[in-house]
Amino acid sequence: MSIFEFEFMRRAFIVGFILALIVPCIGTIIVLKRLSMIGDALSHASLAGVAAGLILSINPVLGAAFACILAAFGIEAIRKKIPKFSEMSIAIIMSAGIGLAGVLSGFVKNTANFNSFLFGSIVAISDFEMYFVAGISLLVLLSFIVLYRELCYTAFDELSARLSGVPVKTVNSIFTVLTAVTVSVAARTVGALIVSSMMVVPVACSMQIGKSYRQTVLYSVMFAVIFTLSGLFISYYAGLKPGGTIVLTGVLCLLLIIIIKKAAGRTVRQ
Amino acid sequence: MSIFEFEFMRRAFIVGFILALIVPCIGTIIVLKRLSMIGDALSHASLAGVAAGLILSINPVLGAAFACILAAFGIEAIRKKIPKFSEMSIAIIMSAGIGLAGVLSGFVKNTANFNSFLFGSIVAISDFEMYFVAGISLLVLLSFIVLYRELCYTAFDELSARLSGVPVKTVNSIFTVLTAVTVSVAARTVGALIVSSMMVVPVACSMQIGKSYRQTVLYSVMFAVIFTLSGLFISYYAGLKPGGTIVLTGVLCLLLIIIIKKAAGRTVRQ
Amino acid sequence: GKKEPAGDGKLSVCTSFYAMYDFASKIGGDKINILNMVPAGTEPHDWEPSASDIANLEKADIFIYNGIGMESWTDKVLSSLENKKLTAVQASSGISLLGGTDKGDPHIWLSPEKAKREMENIKNALSAKDPGNKNFYEENYKKYSAEFDALDGEFCSKLSPLPKKDIVVAHQAFGYLCADYGLNQIPIEGLSADSEPNPAKMAEIISIAKQKKIKVIFFEELVSPKVSETIAKAASAETKVLNPLEGLTDEQEAKGEDYFSLMRENLSMLEEALS
Amino acid sequence: METVIKAQDISFSYGGEPILYNIGFSVNKGDFIAVTGANGSGKSTLMKLMLGEIQLQRGNIWLFGTEIRNFKHWPKIGYVPQNGTARAGGFPATALEIVRLNLYSNCGLMRFPTKALYKNADEALKLVGMQDYSKRLIGDMSGGQQQRVMIARVLAGEPELMLLDEPTTGIDAESAQSLYMLLSKLNRERKLTIIMITHDIARAADYVNRTLCLEEGSIVELMREQILTEQYHRHKHPQRSAENNDEHI
């Protein structure tokens, strides 16, 4: 029985491929800003939005998206206060998000199943979601290309970027929104696990071999595409869960690269 | 009805207090090593241990503890390979952990409830757990005091620490084990949410006002104790979930400190 | 003593989730003060008690739960309580399980016949704890045991003539029900409701559904229907609710639904799906 | 003569401890100024104030005739920070990529650099003698090489005013010499205004036209003769030096 016989698998390949194009782009900047765990933090923080949505009888998915954006701006704001330890801001907002979700859920009559409403699976994507992801991805990709230099410069050094005329605040805000939107849409569609690890693992791989910023971005996209597609294949034929398989493919590949690099006798960068 | 009428509340106060003493000690070093999200990553990664335990018919709690230690060493190993972006190692191991848990859970006959093996609640602590936490905490506290200078120096600069005779590898290994043990014991007892935020939020508060390393450590313990005890009080009298309340108390306090500092007109450190 | 006696002298009963609550309140009637712990609309597989829940347990006389891993928090919570007078009743005790181990499928209450046994366990516990009202409890049990028999009869008579025997369900909750009436459940997910489906299994279910011309893919109200919808679409089937009675939604609670009305609704859903 | 920077009555303190007190000066177009002063005298602080990186507490600064709080034309200013290479460490970009980033000053938002502009970047690397390393990752370079790339980055932006905080840090003697000559040439030929913090005033004196010294919160202009008596400080504070000698050794 062929893998492409089923519509849901075809869709998984299409959506997986699209996300593999954009998530590592966002991810490269995220990693360079030392915010690697942002995917995980945002998807957890949006639980608070689900709870708030249920209390206020707003659509919980909307609530989640809203909470995601709010949390992303929270991270950005705290990062400014603790510039030397920007990754702390993630832990703080994540705590706040889950804590709030916990407290709010006490007031929710119908908590339903929080997680299942928030987190999708790559093999169960509806028509609407597919087009939505495609649309959002196009938007993110375009923004990323248009703001390529601005994002890179801002990640490198905000002060120098400002002096050379980059509207740093605007660029940061746009990027924050892009990140939040990507995470919330993708988490709902293909699952938070895939999004948050696609932000980091391919970038980690490409940083091991990339010889320039451009290569680092391109390789990370390439790695993400390889991981997603081969992960889907493997999960189908070996009867494994798709999200976990995609992620593990990536992690194994990273280990391989590190081992090969070490074996090749190259000294590690200090 | 008084809050101390119930044994379980008295117990919550005792265990909360003990953990508030040790978790921020570990947390200070964690933050300075830029591994803020380690609490969250370890508790998620230990899901893989639960799954493996269930498959191999080993006690899943043991499996979780084992996975926690393994994951902590994994983070330590990857951190060495990417020293400039040590926080990436957390995202990678976290992805690997959840991914593995997902894939393994496909082979578990009775998934029952994964999370329940892992996450405790501060208001449901058994006798055994209380003594266990007290014992482990004493161990951790002693190690922290004995290795106070070693840990500080290693966090400051591993090369200089090694040159001045600190057995850096050993210290790092001991610290890795201490972290993993603290996280797994505390997560099972009082919940992963409380542990992972107690590692960061009080440290973030104390770094805003601490004028030395020693003060930073002491204040962070002080903050953690205040957050835990007042959080428990508030949660009981306001009928809120305890974990979330403790964490939110901390986050609100941090915001307050930041706002007051800003109002006091002090310029932010560059 | 530290504990204030229950003001009206009634037995104070805590139950874990909806099915247990419904059974216990049917037996106890107004002779007991009953409190359900997992709130309406909450999927009980990953619920956790709060301080006030535990305070309630500290003051309760009886705690009724299903067991077999359904409420995984019970071991931990019970061992942390100091309430000496509390009797913890595992409603599933003595009932033969699918697979025969004690780590098997917990969804016993979905078989009317086994649900009756659970209610009997509950009745015995209440009588032992409160001998003064023993007769009242016995009366109630008799009344509802007849209802269970009737329900069992309805399931038998309505389901046995139907040509199809296969149902596709959201999670593996209907093992006992299927065993009783000769049905075969094809679960999309495992015993707990919160995992991710595996694509090979989805493909297999779709193929089976097509081959056996299954018309309905069942989902649950407390779990996201996305996966069920995906499968239904691929197999040109429709989706319908099959309620595992793990919790009620607000509306169901407001409408005064109970075990019997919901099971009858399940029955009519099954009839439609299997005809 | 056009005034590039005018500072009036600036005072600044970190959390109560005063660093700068009532400082005023002005810089004309085409000036090449060395700023010196002991460690901790507030040189970097003053420079950061001129960049709007830290907020003024008292007094005012005008950049190109505009009050600093309304100033928008930052691309006119190029800045090489002290220890600026610290952040560069793990960033996965080549020297050329980093230098090209600053072309932004010349083309601006959403417009892509032209071929001609790209040549600017190559030129800038050549000027600091790093053309052979343009494809190397910044993290794989020696300390002095990184510092030279940082300077090239600013040069590529063709600023009208350059602020350099100890630019020769870690740069070898020969290249430092070339850097001074390069700056001096840009200053003469393109009327580039330069303010450079340095501890090496004896050498800088050959190139600059003014030398400012920060001392106990005030700014004083040093005369050429004062600088040439090389061990300026010794002569000026004979007692303090004597003390120091006792303590330090």
Place this chain on the structure above:
Amino acid sequence: METVIKAQDISFSYGGEPILYNIGFSVNKGDFIAVTGANGSGKSTLMKLMLGEIQLQRGNIWLFGTEIRNFKHWPKIGYVPQNGTARAGGFPATALEIVRLNLYSNCGLMRFPTKALYKNADEALKLVGMQDYSKRLIGDMSGGQQQRVMIARVLAGEPELMLLDEPTTGIDAESAQSLYMLLSKLNRERKLTIIMITHDIARAADYVNRTLCLEEGSIVELMREQILTEQYHRHKHPQRSAENNDEHI
């Protein structure tokens, strides 16, 4: 005479590109050596090899008579890295705390420093002229102040061999002078062996007893006269300099 470091036939390359080629030298107890060379010539690499911070690829190094791979007495060695203050930035510790950390060398695992040792730390801060800043957070200091604290940290450990990678970076002229005098005094009185990377050989020449220069992967010993002809490089490579002049300016 006791040999502190002996290096034999060391070669080293980063990913194929050779940096050091067949280098050998030896350092005696009581030597005060300046190491110089152009940016990227491999000075820092050589120092890191001597510290075991990067692995030897060819050849061998003996520290205090022991092969480096078996060497355990690291506390005998004090090291001030290039750009060492970069990491210090956000670390919430005071100058005194950081200097005290290095007392570890003197007392070792699990034994706490005595009062006398604590005095060592105060002394070290005094030696670099930072006694007034001992309670200040390292992140709240100026670049030169941080560098001085880093030097004090190493002094507090009372090493027998000091390896300094451009120690005067960012330090003002007067304090740099004091630092040289301090090092020279320690060298004379305590027989402290010092190897110092610097680009300022003209000044260092007054204090050191040997000067090594790295050039194209090899090490050459410079004679005092060569150094005093200040613009040594210019004289030695007239063509290259001419080229450079053209390119750089």
